[in-house]
Amino acid sequence: MSAWKGFPKEYWMYWVASSLAGAGSNILQYLLSLYVLELTGSGTLFASILSIIVIPQILLSPFAGVAADRVPKIRMMSLILFGEAAVLLCHMLLGLAIGLKLALVYVLVVALEAGEIFYNASAAAILPELVPPEKIKDAVSVSRVDDGIVQVAGPMIAAAIYSTVPISGALGIVALVNLAAGVLQFLICPRYARGGAGQTARSTVLTDMKEAGRFIRGDRFIRSFIKVMPMVNTFFGATFSVGVMYLLREQYRLSPYAYGLYCSVTASMSLIIPVLAVPLVKKYEPARIFPASTAVIAAAIAGIALAAFLGMQGIIPVVLSVVVITLLDCCTIASAIPMQLSSSIMIQTGVDQRMLGRVRAVIRMVSLTAASVGELLFGAVIDLTNVWLTILLGAAGVAAASMMYRRSMKTPAEEER
Numbered sequence: 001m002s003a004w005k006g007f008p009k010e011y012w013m014y015w016v017a018s019s020l021a022g023a024g025s026n027i028l029q030y031l032l033s034l035y036v037l038e039l040t041g042s043g044t045l046f047a048s049i050l051s052i053i054v055i056p057q058i059l060l061s062p063f064a065g066v067a068a069d070r071v072p073k074i075r076m077m078s079l080i081l082f083g084e085a086a087v088l089l090c091h092m093l094l095g096l097a098i099g100l101k102l103a104l105v106y107v108l109v110v111a112l113e114a115g116e117i118f119y120n121a122s123a124a125a126i127l128p129e130l131v132p133p134e135k136i137k138d139a140v141s142v143s144r145v146d147d148g149i150v151q152v153a154g155p156m157i158a159a160a161i162y163s164t165v166p167i168s169g170a171l172g173i174v175a176l177v178n179l180a181a182g183v184l185q186f187l188i189c190p191r192y193a194r195g196g197a198g199q200t201a202r203s204t205v206l207t208d209m210k211e212a213g214r215f216i217r218g219d220r221f222i223r224s225f226i227k228v229m230p231m232v233n234t235f236f237g238a239t240f241s242v243g244v245m246y247l248l249r250e251q252y253r254l255s256p257y258a259y260g261l262y263c264s265v266t267a268s269m270s271l272i273i274p275v276l277a278v279p280l281v282k283k284y285e286p287a288r289i290f291p292a293s294t295a296v297i298a299a300a301i302a303g304i305a306l307a308a309f310l311g312m313q314g315i316i317p318v319v320l321s322v323v324v325i326t327l328l329d330c331c332t333i334a335s336a337i338p339m340q341l342s343s344s345i346m347i348q349t350g351v352d353q354r355m356l357g358r359v360r361a362v363i364r365m366v367s368l369t370a371a372s373v374g375e376l377l378f379g380a381v382i383d384l385t386n387v388w389l390t391i392l393l394g395a396a397g398v399a400a401a402s403m404m405y406r407r408s409m410k411t412p413a414e415e416e417r
Helices: 009-040 043-051 054-070 073-098 103-124 133-164 166-188 205-218 220-251 256-267 267-282 287-314 318-350 354-384 385-406 412-416
Strands: none
Touching: 009 043, 009 073, 009 103, 009 220, 009 256, 043 103, 043 354, 043 412, 054 073, 054 103, 054 205, 054 412, 073 103, 073 166, 073 220, 073 287, 103 166, 103 385, 133 166, 133 256, 133 267, 133 318, 166 318, 205 354, 205 385, 220 256, 220 287, 220 318, 220 354, 220 385, 256 318, 267 318, 287 385, 318 354, 354 385
């Protein structure tokens, strides 16, 4: 438990505020997913709600990275949370007045994603301002635990809200959560802050972007990571956010509570694995962890596709199919966490703090854009064919990404052999 010791109070204030902000975002994601899928019943329309974030991602991510390196990060994050609370309250009032139509959901998702882009660009670079350099690795791991708490509790809370409160009232609840997180973050004064506006204000936005681009091209790990991670996100994220959700809700007709329980059980891995994975990520380089993790993920997703096929064909009971899918989903999360931790630590410690926001914004933009493309692809494929084939496509895509990464990280001498 030494990983939990030695943090200043500012870090723990941020930890709590980040948990609240993450809870609001997580709960809202589940609420809107359940609402839209019930409203439309279409895999394509459901996926389009998830993937529409690609538009603000492409347009705003470069500017968000520059802003994160220029302005006080914690202040920008708190103001964004206040803004998101206001947007949610406006949509709550519109929903009460005219009903929350599909078009309003699109507008809400785009507006909130615009804020999330700037928020996450700062959040990705804030840890060096809150903890001393020697605690960065521990801070990254501990921060994953609060993500796990949110992911475990969020689905069940969302299911309870969705089953008892109209969707407009649910938006009001999430707005209050965001408001509380914003107030707490506003009270934080980072003690290790350095760099910032004084060092970058004389340069132009374009110059700042070019500087980050040169750094990315010159760093072998980040360059390879940016090439391969989009392919992983295209197939891995969409497998679960579209394929498995559609299977459980539309094919197996699980109730919101049952689906929320499934999400909470699988997300429990995010509570257990981060702390257990610390020795692993300290011992091995990401270049070794990444291909091993993705290979296990691909195998587990293939197993999920098989369980889905057997359940849909009536060869095994639906309950057994759901249990097998849940266990294999836990395996994918347990395998993904060491990969995510090691990559995050490598970036947090290997990138100059003055451009950390820009580099992380580029990585996030590429990754989320790829995930959005994957969600659209999976939604269309589900409407055209069987959902188990869509999940199998996810396994093939992750396996291909694993092989691509192994090849991209080979040295010239290894390639000659």
